[in-house]
Amino acid sequence: MEAKDGIAKQAGGRGRTFTEEARRAQIVGAAIEVLADAGYAKATFSRIAKQAGLSSTGMISYHFSGKDDLMREVAAEVLRVAEAYMLPRIQAESSYSGRLRAYIESNVALLEVHPKHLPALAEVMTNQRGDTPTVKDFVHVMEATMNEQAERIRLAQRDGAFREFDPMVMTAAIRGAIDFVVTQASRLPGFDATTYGRELADLFDRATRRTP
Amino acid sequence: MEAKDGIAKQAGGRGRTFTEEARRAQIVGAAIEVLADAGYAKATFSRIAKQAGLSSTGMISYHFSGKDDLMREVAAEVLRVAEAYMLPRIQAESSYSGRLRAYIESNVALLEVHPKHLPALAEVMTNQRGDTPTVKDFVHVMEATMNEQAERIRLAQRDGAFREFDPMVMTAAIRGAIDFVVTQASRLPGFDATTYGRELADLFDRATRRTP
Amino acid sequence: MEAKDGIAKQAGGRGRTFTEEARRAQIVGAAIEVLADAGYAKATFSRIAKQAGLSSTGMISYHFSGKDDLMREVAAEVLRVAEAYMLPRIQAESSYSGRLRAYIESNVALLEVHPKHLPALAEVMTNQRGDTPTVKDFVHVMEATMNEQAERIRLAQRDGAFREFDPMVMTAAIRGAIDFVVTQASRLPGFDATTYGRELADLFDRATRRTP
Amino acid sequence: MEAKDGIAKQAGGRGRTFTEEARRAQIVGAAIEVLADAGYAKATFSRIAKQAGLSSTGMISYHFSGKDDLMREVAAEVLRVAEAYMLPRIQAESSYSGRLRAYIESNVALLEVHPKHLPALAEVMTNQRGDTPTVKDFVHVMEATMNEQAERIRLAQRDGAFREFDPMVMTAAIRGAIDFVVTQASRLPGFDATTYGRELADLFDRATRRTP
DNA sequence: GATGAATGAGCATTCATTCAT
DNA sequence: CATGAATGAATGCTCATTCAT
Numbered sequence: 014m015e016a017k018d019g020i021a022k023q024a025g026g027r028g029r030t031f032t033e034e035a036r037r038a039q040i041v042g043a044a045i046e047v048l049a050d051a052g053y054a055k056a057t058f059s060r061i062a063k064q065a066g067l068s069s070t071g072m073i074s075y076h077f078s079g080k081d082d083l084m085r086e087v088a089a090e091v092l093r094v095a096e097a098y099m100l101p102r103i104q105a106e107s108s109y110s111g112r113l114r115a116y117i118e119s120n121v122a123l124l125e126v127h128p129k130h131l132p133a134l135a136e137v138m139t140n141q142r143g144d145t146p147t148v149k150d151f152v153h154v155m156e157a158t159m160n161e162q163a164e165r166i167r168l169a170q171r172d173g174a175f176r177e178f179d180p181m182v183m184t185a186a187i188r189g190a191i192d193f194v195v196t197q198a199s200r201l202p203g204f205d206a207t208t209y210g211r212e213l214a215d216l217f218d219r220a221t222r223r224t225p
Numbered sequence: 226m227e228a229k230d231g232i233a234k235q236a237g238g239r240g241r242t243f244t245e246e247a248r249r250a251q252i253v254g255a256a257i258e259v260l261a262d263a264g265y266a267k268a269t270f271s272r273i274a275k276q277a278g279l280s281s282t283g284m285i286s287y288h289f290s291g292k293d294d295l296m297r298e299v300a301a302e303v304l305r306v307a308e309a310y311m312l313p314r315i316q317a318e319s320s321y322s323g324r325l326r327a328y329i330e331s332n333v334a335l336l337e338v339h340p341k342h343l344p345a346l347a348e349v350m351t352n353q354r355g356d357t358p359t360v361k362d363f364v365h366v367m368e369a370t371m372n373e374q375a376e377r378i379r380l381a382q383r384d385g386a387f388r389e390f391d392p393m394v395m396t397a398a399i400r401g402a403i404d405f406v407v408t409q410a411s412r413l414p415g416f417d418a419t420t421y422g423r424e425l426a427d428l429f430d431r432a433t434r435r436t437p
Numbered sequence: 438m439e440a441k442d443g444i445a446k447q448a449g450g451r452g453r454t455f456t457e458e459a460r461r462a463q464i465v466g467a468a469i470e471v472l473a474d475a476g477y478a479k480a481t482f483s484r485i486a487k488q489a490g491l492s493s494t495g496m497i498s499y500h501f502s503g504k505d506d507l508m509r510e511v512a513a514e515v516l517r518v519a520e521a522y523m524l525p526r527i528q529a530e531s532s533y534s535g536r537l538r539a540y541i542e543s544n545v546a547l548l549e550v551h552p553k554h555l556p557a558l559a560e561v562m563t564n565q566r567g568d569t570p571t572v573k574d575f576v577h578v579m580e581a582t583m584n585e586q587a588e589r590i591r592l593a594q595r596d597g598a599f600r601e602f603d604p605m606v607m608t609a610a611i612r613g614a615i616d617f618v619v620t621q622a623s624r625l626p627g628f629d630a631t632t633y634g635r636e637l638a639d640l641f642d643r644a645t646r647r648t649p
Numbered sequence: 650m651e652a653k654d655g656i657a658k659q660a661g662g663r664g665r666t667f668t669e670e671a672r673r674a675q676i677v678g679a680a681i682e683v684l685a686d687a688g689y690a691k692a693t694f695s696r697i698a699k700q701a702g703l704s705s706t707g708m709i710s711y712h713f714s715g716k717d718d719l720m721r722e723v724a725a726e727v728l729r730v731a732e733a734y735m736l737p738r739i740q741a742e743s744s745y746s747g748r749l750r751a752y753i754e755s756n757v758a759l760l761e762v763h764p765k766h767l768p769a770l771a772e773v774m775t776n777q778r779g780d781t782p783t784v785k786d787f788v789h790v791m792e793a794t795m796n797e798q799a800e801r802i803r804l805a806q807r808d809g810a811f812r813e814f815d816p817m818v819m820t821a822a823i824r825g826a827i828d829f830v831v832t833q834a835s836r837l838p839g840f841d842a843t844t845y846g847r848e849l850a851d852l853f854d855r856a857t858r859r860t861p
Numbered sequence: 862g863a864t865g866a867a868t869g870a871g872c873a874t875t876c877a878t879t880c881a882t
Numbered sequence: 883c884a885t886g887a888a889t890g891a892a893t894g895c896t897c898a899t900t901c902a903t
Contacts, residue, residue, distance in 0.1 A: 242886070281888085287888070
């Protein structure tokens, strides 16, 4: 799950004091926790405030312009963390297939490093319909990201590294396969991120590879 | 009228009049519509009643013992429809790979035949945490289904039809890839179920196939 | 708890068929049961219908003109039963103190013969405020009954059988003492109506008796 | 904001601001008023809010964790007031019979000082079946109080101050006689608490006294 | 900056009652 | 006579948000 620069930048911009930024981060962290543990429906300001150790929900409304502003910040934070973890690992690879593998494995590995982050994002993205203006452009970011990935696949196909197939379908399948394990990992008893990531990467390696 | 102390409404079997069954079907249909269009959070009795052309929400409470009873019925209805459509198509195939392809293609095809059904089910399954007793066993059904599929994959591997890989990871990837298109199909502009299904089936055919 | 003739008569008057009367009796019986077991607040048409083995609440509305009509009938039935049990036992006594004792003892004894009747009546009388027109005159009946008792006490005092005290206070105390055991009997573990009735009669015998 | 997942409101002790305490008292006062005037069934949040001059029922839910929390507070308030009034008057007496008289007279006198309090408590105790957890222990308090009174009676009998009789029956009769006047006082036209209390105390003095 | 208090719309649900069949 | 179906007002309660301090 990669982040577009544009989004990540907006948060943490100028005009906020240090304490304010700290409070916001604290609230966002609590929101991630609650979203992952209890789901979007039960991620009320009440619960989030409680999780954050705050005495009132007014506090949250004071720091965020509304619920979808908070959710937007949650998404931004997760994307920031994901990018910081995944990007170096992907860029360390030089081959197309190596980068695909690194993308999948590092994404799954995130479930172990920050177990609550991706599930929280999944809750937000699933439940926020395009109706709220703030989250609207988030959908665009995700779409743009997927288009980019499809484009990179196209390059790999042109260079003969990948076989011929519909790049968007492949991108969606990868996204879906990862999203599924994101939501299910906590339920799977003996879940091991490293093994799972490797298996999943193998799977898509087979699916994209030219047959010899 | 709740099961607790009201006059019991027996689930399934006889005991329901024709009109009652018709009303229930009408309400379930409206619920599917609303779930698909507006998401679980906004699928309130109010909205569903309005969609169904009913004057009050009391009507729904009259026919269903509660919200999760309704949701349960929604899930049951979708599964019924899905099974009716997919099963014959799967059973028509005799080879392991043929059945896998039929499973994927018929599942995706359902998005064209009943565009609201699978999205509605996805909303219910995503948002109903294991907390509601009625939906709890639905999760078990889904888990059982996935275990079954993994078992069939194992057989295919033993018979040498599929290569060696972790059956559960493959099952999860297939489920995830399909779920993703279920939730995204309505957003994709030129989405064509037949093409998409074939591409996705190709993908997993490659991923499971023994390399020659 | 004695009944004024006027009330008891109204129910069971002409104009009702045999089956209708039977249905009404069945419903009243169920209502008494539910009132005693679950209290007035939970004595809904739903529960009463279920207790009576009826399939719908409409049935009750069909036979009674409303909830307070049903409650009125419940009260009338209890008064009828109480009168039938108590009156002969009271009239068998010739002395003032004997009649007082018979009144108290037979009233308490009713808790053993018909354990649900008096508690049901207590629920109705406690919760029906004077606002409903049908129950309004019931209150008058009770008041009249108490006035009568006070009058009889006055006669006993005039005849020198009882000492001097305020007859209304005594009447109220007797009523209250009995009502209390009516509502509490089911909670008292080793409650024995005969012993309790004798003790209570002793108590009021002492309270009314001339000191030698 | 429920205790379950909301921000906990600690009962009693510190943690409540002055304004909050004032609002709670105001709401409890309004509830007492409505309970006494309209009865438990009609003591809805709506009515109580209206009586308190509040614009919405949400206000009540904000300050109390639920209906039985409010009812519990009502009961606690009444008991507090009753104890403050009655205890000094009882303790001022040194003889057994003096204390019994003081108990009865001060209890009845409360109907004049706070005419709505005891009726409100009666409504709560009558209509709250043991089912609500919060009020459950209130019943225990009442039972314990009655057991205490019975014990004191036993002491008086051992010391030869009272004649022999069943202490629990006497306790129940006293309780019932007082409860009755609590519920009926408002209906009695020329009710005078002082006279009534004295008469009732006389009655039970006779009932308990050793015959010379 | 921060907070407790208040608000009011919205939620699922229950209820007595009505009515066509 | 009986009933299943429908109705809509009312209930307790939760929620995000606002605002004076």
